[in-house]
Amino acid sequence: MAKNEVAVAGVGLSKHVSKRRDVNIAELVWEAVNACYEDAGIKPKDVDAFATGNMPAFEGVNMPEEWGAGHWGAYNKPVLRITTGGTTGGSVAHGGYYLVGSGLYDMVMCIAFEKQSDGNSTMGLNTVALADAAAQLQLGVDPSFIAAFGGGAVGVAVYQASSYMKSSGCTTNHLDKVAALCRNNAALNPYSHLKQPGLTPEEVAKTTLLQYPIRFGHVCPATDGACAMLFTTGEKARKLTDKPAYVLSCASASDEAALVGIAGSGTTNVDPCEQESCKIAAARAYEIAGIKDPRKEIDLAEPYAPFAHQLLMFYERLLLCNEGEAPSILDSGSMNLEGELPVCPSGGVISTNAIGASAMERVAECALQIMGKCGERQVKKEVHKAVAHGWGGAVNLNVVAVLSDEPRR
Amino acid sequence: MEHKDETIAIEGSWNLATWQWKLESIALIRKTFDTMMKEHKLLANKCPGCGLVYFMPKPYCRCLSIPDEWVEIKDTATVTTYTFTGAWAYEGISEDEVSGTPLIFAGIVFDGSDTMTVSNLEGVDPEDVSVGMRVRLKWPEEVTGSLTDLAHCVPLEE
Secondary structure, eight states: OOOOEEEEEEEEEEOBBOOTTTSSSHHHHHHHHHHHHHHHTOGGOOOOOOEEOOOOOHHHHOOHHHHHHHHOOTTTEEEOOOOOGHHHHHHHHHHHHHHTTTTTTSEEEEEEEGGGGGGHHHHHHHTHHHHHHHHHHHTTTTTHHHHHHTOOOHHHHHHHHHHHHHHHHHHHHHHHHHHHHHHHHHOOTTTTTTTOOOOHHHHHTOOOEETTEEGGGBBBBOEEEEEEEEEHHHHHHHHHHOOEEEEEEEEEEOOOOSSOOGGGBSSSSSOTTTOOOHHHHHHHHHHHHSSOOOHHHHHEEEEEOBHHHHHHHHHTTTTSSSSTTTTHHHHHHTTTTSSSSSTTTTTTTTTOOHHHHHHHHHHHHHHHHHHHHGGGGGGGGOSEEEEEEEEEETEEEEEEEEEEEOOOO | OOOOSOOOOOOOOOOOGGGGGOOOOOHHHHHHHHHHHHHOOOEEEEOTTOOOEEOOSSSSSSSSOOOOEEEEOOOOEEEEEEEEOGGGTTTTTOOGGGOSOEEEEEEEEEETTOSSEEEEEOOSOGHHHHHHHHEEEOSSSSOOOGGGGGSEEEEEOO
């Protein structure tokens, strides 16, 4: 447990669209950072340290935080850079929690971003898999053969979706419903990318089948966007805002790589939907947060779901219901904005995916919902405790954070 | 040169050969491939610590022991997950216009091993594929000692 109380006192988001050609990385990120300074009512001089992250391979710019330091107000301040694939933003938030919770710094600006239009994310993913691909090339395997087995994030997701559907009873109709739910929520979020008000599951079902069971309508877009959050002590947060969001806990767990093991070896992670590491991280996060029964105590969830099935799968792996129950909970309407346990009120990653920022935007949405700053998409129920999640790494890392409207008693 | 105040691309390429790799699994996998070619057998490595059997072989186990015992596994397997190609594979032709069987890929666990491999599943329609389905490796006419030898599976009739 953290030495100091940790709270979020401000959140800033940039505009999220496919291509921001009018700004460079530093300028795009500044939009979010400036919004966060304004939201918290502080000046750059008030910040003690920075934690930043993105997936540099996607833009092709290494150490962008060094480039951006002047733009963001970080000159001559400590800067901690964190990069963990799809979980990057979640890990940056964990960084903010550790920096403040340890008692080392009081005011920490956390910044997570991706400007995918500056690079090529498929190319970037290839660099993540380069050691594996190099091993196979060394063994004389044709590169087109490697590609045909479905590389990249979609390649991983389709196998995960099939085994999840088998084990849970989730149907393709549930996938369509998830997409419609999220895109309708996104329509109410000024910072989301794909806004599709009134989208119906029937319309999603008519989109092109990419790779069974995933249709075009079940997949996230590629987004340019940035998110900034001010992590500070409970004491300072209470001075800056009437209603801070307390970060009760952060936990993560890393599993063996899924689908194919490192450098061509086998992996004992044979069921891509099992996500044991998510269950372990969630259980640890709830324990540190003092939550005994997450099903009763959690009011809102922001699972990391760039693909439709993942919203249901991670809802289960975050221990919010028994395994196999999520599809029927979706059918009951409980996951809607006015439901008992709203899920992805932001519209989720399936609507907006600036990869490095995405997992932090889950934490940001939980904070904003607790602070009551969500405008049209503010959920009906009062949010006391919320859980944010990220999935990534070499598709093996899960990160979880629990936020609350009260410090842990 | 005309200047526009927006992001631009500059022509050029990077040389992969400037990086060095140590691929510790290659020697093990090479042994498995050579045995496939010479003896028509699937060789996996077994962990003395926890008993897990790795196919493809792995230099170290998740329990941190060295899997140094070679064991033969069967060429029959169970499907743990699958997918098949959608319309993108047919260059934009819509789904109802597609004729023939799409390519089916399956995650399979060979009998006697504890790890997953990906293979092409043939001789079955996509709607008849299911998780838990039993399959067998379709050995190529000429075994070349490479991953492509493992690329094709067919349903197992038991």
